Every structure is written in structure tokens, then in C-alpha cells.
Amino acid sequence: MSSPANAAAMPRVAVVGMYAFLIVSALFFLAPFLVILINSVKPMADIRSGNLLTLPSEITFEPWRIAWSSACTGLDCSGIKPGLWNSILITVPAVVISVLTGALNGYALAQWRSRFADWLMLFILIGLFVPYQAMLYPTVKILSGMGIFRSYTGIIFVHVVYGLPYTTLLFRNFYVGVPDEISRAARMEGASFLRTFWSVILPISTNIIVVVAILQFTGIWNDYLLGLIFAGNDNLPMTVQLTNIVNNSRGAAEPNVNMAAALLAAIPTLIVYFVSGRYFVRGIATGAVKG
Amino acid sequence: MYNISLNKIRKTYGDLTILHSVEMEITEGEFVVILGSSGCGKSTLLNIVAGLDTCDSGQILIGDKDVTDLEPSDRDLSMVFQSYALFPSMTVRRNLSFGMEVARVPKAEREAKVAKVAQLLQIDALLDRKPSQLSGGQRQRVAIGRALVRSTGVCLFDEPLSNLDAKLRTETRVELKKLHNDLGFTMLYVTHDQVEAMTMADRVAVMNKGRVEQFAPPQEIYEKPANLFVASFVGSPEINQIAGHLSGNGSLDIGKTHIDLSGYAFENGTRPAQDAILAVRCEDIKIVPPAAGHITAQLDFVELLGADALAWVLYHGKRLSVRMGVDQARALESEVGLQFDLTKASVFCTKDGHRL
Numbered sequence A: 001m002s003s004p005a006n007a008a009a010m011p012r013v014a015v016v017g018m019y020a021f022l023i024v025s026a027l028f029f030l031a032p033f034l035v036i037l038i039n040s041v042k043p044m045a046d047i048r049s050g051n052l053l054t055l056p057s058e059i060t061f062e063p064w065r066i067a068w069s070s071a072c073t074g075l076d077c078s079g080i081k082p083g084l085w086n087s088i089l090i091t092v093p094a095v096v097i098s099v100l101t102g103a104l105n106g107y108a109l110a111q112w113r114s115r116f117a118d119w120l121m122l123f124i125l126i127g128l129f130v131p132y133q134a135m136l137y138p139t140v141k142i143l144s145g146m147g148i149f150r151s152y153t154g155i156i157f158v159h160v161v162y163g164l165p166y167t168t169l170l171f172r173n174f175y176v177g178v179p180d181e182i183s184r185a186a187r188m189e190g191a192s193f194l195r196t197f198w199s200v201i202l203p204i205s206t207n208i209i210v211v212v213a214i215l216q217f218t219g220i221w222n223d224y225l226l227g228l229i230f231a232g233n234d235n236l237p238m239t240v241q242l243t244n245i246v247n248n249s250r251g252a253a254e255p256n257v258n259m260a261a262a263l264l265a266a267i268p269t270l271i272v273y274f275v276s277g278r279y280f281v282r283g284i285a286t287g288a289v290k291g
Numbered sequence B: 001m002y003n004i005s006l007n008k009i010r011k012t013y014g015d016l017t018i019l020h021s022v023e024m025e026i027t028e029g030e031f032v033v034i035l036g037s038s039g040c041g042k043s044t045l046l047n048i049v050a051g052l053d054t055c056d057s058g059q060i061l062i063g064d065k066d067v068t069d070l071e072p073s074d075r076d077l078s079m080v081f082q083s084y085a086l087f088p089s090m091t092v093r094r095n096l097s098f099g100m101e102v103a104r105v106p107k108a109e110r111e112a113k114v115a116k117v118a119q120l121l122q123i124d125a126l127l128d129r130k131p132s133q134l135s136g137g138q139r140q141r142v143a144i145g146r147a148l149v150r151s152t153g154v155c156l157f158d159e160p161l162s163n164l165d166a167k168l169r170t171e172t173r174v175e176l177k178k179l180h181n182d183l184g185f186t187m188l189y190v191t192h193d194q195v196e197a198m199t200m201a202d203r204v205a206v207m208n209k210g211r212v213e214q215f216a217p218p219q220e221i222y223e224k225p226a227n228l229f230v231a232s233f234v235g236s237p238e239i240n241q242i243a244g245h246l247s248g249n250g251s252l253d254i255g256k257t258h259i260d261l262s263g264y265a266f267e268n269g270t271r272p273a274q275d276a277i278l279a280v281r282c283e284d285i286k287i288v289p290p291a292a293g294h295i296t297a298q299l300d301f302v303e304l305l306g307a308d309a310l311a312w313v314l315y316h317g318k319r320l321s322v323r324m325g326v327d328q329a330r331a332l333e334s335e336v337g338l339q340f341d342l343t344k345a346s347v348f349c350t351k352d353g354h355r356l
């Protein structure tokens, strides 16, 4: 793999070109973020005077405070704070459960060598291509039937199930690369399927677990649609409250508060990427087990 | 107690028959090597014995107990895999004790057994390392250790040495044989390497396309191959073959040459006239002056091998090999007579290859 560490080996022009490209791409993707960041610390006076792209005349964290604890989401004026806790309560169990079920599914499918297993995998893959919107109504009916529509259990269930095709696919492709002899050896030692999965297979899956967990975390944290429909009023995630703040029709629009709220909602995913980015890249770049 | 009987084991994948009614009787404490070329079904057979794979029909008895439908862990056997198959996330110590952990063996007993096997295989110093921190040879030892630690009397090996370099392979071979002598386990060992088969086995089963062609002690396999396949598969260079016609008076006619086979012990005394193949090992041919031997051939080239030499001669367009001393090989004329040691030769039926 080539990496900037190899830059010394490249001709000078190529190095300059490479960095120019990287810097331009970084600017391109960072620009909107910078605009939001700048405006979130501007007083309303600056914003009313027009130009969103100028630097603030003074830096104020008042919009952040309002967004956090006193902006109105509908009738309730306690900011985005309650949503944070809801989002955590939804995201953490949903990620853990979907990683575990995805891994178990993927391992079973990788182990199961038959034409039927291939067909099943194909079926699961189809789940990846059906848009959420098309599945919403049937899902609502099913959850109502189960009595968990608009409930905490319901929203977690929906996230896990909607994530399954993806998590299963990723884990299966990883496990197909794990030598079969390892599972056979465990079987010779008398370990059951589940025992093998838990004691032998899961511990060598760290890389793929990190990848899947990050993808699921980002997906579920940033989800709006499912949270709005399935979570119920007491469990609305941060994203739903964010839109409620932005769309709140009472009082004048306050773009700086909206932007601060948007940043607040994005912070957890940013933290996750910063903390585990290294593992993420490693997990994507390396395949199965070595040694 | 730990004898193994394989009764008419059959295995098919779709319309492909991988094993045709394999029969084998292995006595307790025997070291049996299954020898065959790639794809002949050796691993399949071993996996069926282990219980990792099912057979379509047939019966497996271990210690007179029918284990055909039992799980691998209920068959009282252990297995060493070609790729070692150590559990990557566990230390060597846990690799060794995992099976006992699953079986809920008390901790003190587990530790005692691990310590004993570690000492036997000299892997004490490695116990706290992960498999990724071991060399190939060390991994192989651990894999063998894992098989021994739980083993009650039967060990299966699937080409355990094929990932080692030549020197280590020789060393491990000797050690395995010694281990077998010390422990007295019944061992079933799969390989495509003849040297391993010849040196380690009490008996060798030569397999070809899902059939056991011959099951006999290694020296017998070499000297009295049951058919043409075994004769040509075992031994290097390949056994010399001369096609001819067996006439009723007990001589092999090759064109105008007649080789008198009265020195050859026919299988059941009878020798009906038919097309036949005379097969002679390179060391069972003597060079004599032209016209003084059974046949006369032209020298093609000589290979000096250090300890001895191989002379390649052409006879009716076919290349034959003759083993001899280096000095003799240097002095060869371009035309040589070949004298066969017929007591050590084999004669096979041309039609189906069986020994006559």
C-alpha cells in the first residue's frame, strides 16, 4: 500500500500534486463545516446584517447555550439536551445488538456451504437495495401487530433489523476469509457452534467489529426518519429535536442557534471517528486473520 | 481398545464419487499413513474418520464402538491440521487447554496436563505467547501438543509437515515417530510425500481416485506393489516399465527379444498368455556388456547424484533408469546390456494393471 510515508520515493512534482489535491479536497469538504462553525458563534446582529460568509464581529457562545438548553422544540423549551440522552439510549444498544447479530449471521452464512446459503445471502442482499421509504408502511403494520410501535423497544428493533443486511454482508465477507480449519479445530475440541463463535471467532474479529460498529453508529445516530416514526414522543432522538428547533415557527428564525444545534448533534459521530479512525482504516484495509 | 475399522466408506458430491467403498482395518497402536496424490480423497477420508464430514454410506468403528453418527468430540480422537489451525486470539497455554475447558475439566487437572505435554514437546517457554509470535515449526509443535493433550489414544494428522521447510520437516518427522513409539497412540497420517510414508509408517495405504490400491508395510509396497499404479506412484525415479507379451511358456516377448521369467514368482503360480508389463526398479538392473543381458539399450545421459549415479538409457524409444556407482557411470559405453534382477521385478497385466 502506498502512503504518505512513501512520499520520499516519489518525484517532487508528484508529491506537490498529491498534496495540492489532498488540500483542495479537504477544503471542499470542510468549507460548509467552517461556515456553520463561524455562524454558530456569531451574534444575531451580525447575521441580520446579511453576510453569512464574513467573520464574526465578536465571538459569543450564547447560541450554543440556547441550542443546548433553552431552544424551543415545539411547546417544550429545553433545547436539544434531552435528545442527546435519547439518542445515546437508542444508539448504544442498537449498535451492540446489530453488531452481535450481524456477526453471528455472517459467521453462520460463511460456515454453511450449500446452495441454499447462497440464495439466502442473495435474499439478504436484496434488503440492501430496497429503500427505507418502501418498507415503512409494512414495518409500521408489523410493529403495531407486535405492540411495540412508537416505543423504545420498537425503535431499537427497527434499527437492528434494517441494519442486518449490511452488517451480515460485511461480517460474512470477513469470515469467508477466516480459514475453515480454525472452526473445525474448535469442533474437534468439542466446542459447540455458539461456543466457537464466542470464544474463538469473535476475539479475532476486532477489526471488522470496529468497522461495522462505526458504520452503524453513524447511521443510527444520524437517522431522522426512523426515529421520527418509530421512537414515540418520549424517545425522540437528537436529530428529530434538531429539526424541530430549526422548523420552530414561534418567534423569529435564529440561524446561529440552529447551526450550534446542528454541530451539537454532530459532535458524537466526530468523536467516534477521531477516536477510532485508526482502527477503522486498519479494519477496512486488512482482510482476515494472520497467523 | 483403539483399533479403527473403516467399513465400505462411500462419499459423493453430486454425481462425483470421491470415495469408493474404502475398507481399512487399523490395529491399536499402529502408525498408518494414507499416501496419495492431490485430490485423491485423503483429506475427505480423514475428515470422515474425524467426524468433521459425513459419509454417504459405510461404518466407522473406533475401539469396536460404532462412531459413524457421533460428533467429533465424542469419538475419542484428536486431529492436527495442515495449517495448524491454532486459535489466533488465545495464548499457547489456552490453545492447549481450550478443549478441556469446554469439557469442564477442573483447573488443576488442566494445568497439570498442559505442563506435561508442554514439557514433552519442549514448548514450555512458549506457553504465554500468541500463535502469531511463533515460527512455523513452533506452531506445528503447539498444534501437535493440542492434539496430544486431550488425546486418549487416536491421533489424526492431515499433512502436518507440508508447511515446514525441508530441514524442519525431517526433524519433526523423526520426532513424531519417536513420539509414537513413546506414547503408543494409534495414528492415522495423511500425506502426499512418499518419504514420510516410507519412514514413519507401520503400514501405508496407497490411495488413488477414492480407492485404496494397496494397504501394506512400506517395504512391501515398494518391493511388491499390488498393481501398476502403486508401482509407478511409489519410488523415485519412477519404476522402469517394459511392455511385452506374456507367452504360455513363461517368457515375456518384446518384439524379437524373449525374457525368461522363470526366476519370477507369479502371484498364484498361473500365468495365462496375455499382454503384460515388466516393471523393474532402477537399482535392480545391472549393466553388462551389450548382448550379454536381457536387453540391449543405448546410453542417453548420466546424472551424478553424489552418493551414486543414474544412467538413463533408451530402449525402443523409452527411457529407462539404472542406478550404479559413480565410477561405473563415468566409464559407460554408448551401448549397454541390461540384466534385470527378476526376483525383485514385478509383472503387471496390461489390461487392468494388477500384479501377475
Ligand SMILES: Nc1ncnc2c1ncn2[C@@H]1O[C@H](COP(=O)(O)OP(=O)(O)OP(=O)(O)O)[C@@H](O)[C@H]1O
Residues within 6 Å of the ligand: B013, B018, B036, B037, B038, B039, B040, B041, B042, B043, B044, B045, B192
Ligand atoms: N465440498 C466439496 N464439493 C465438491 N467436491 C469436493 C468438495 N470437497 C472436496 N471435493 C473434491 O473431493 C476430492 C478429494 O478432495 P480431498 O480434499 O480429499 O483431496 P486430498 O486427497 O486431500 O488432496 P490434497 O492432497 O490436495 O489435500 C477433490 O477432487 C475435491 O475437488
Ligand SMILES: [Mg+2]
Residues within 6 Å of the ligand: B042, B043, B044, B158
Ligand atoms: Mg488434503
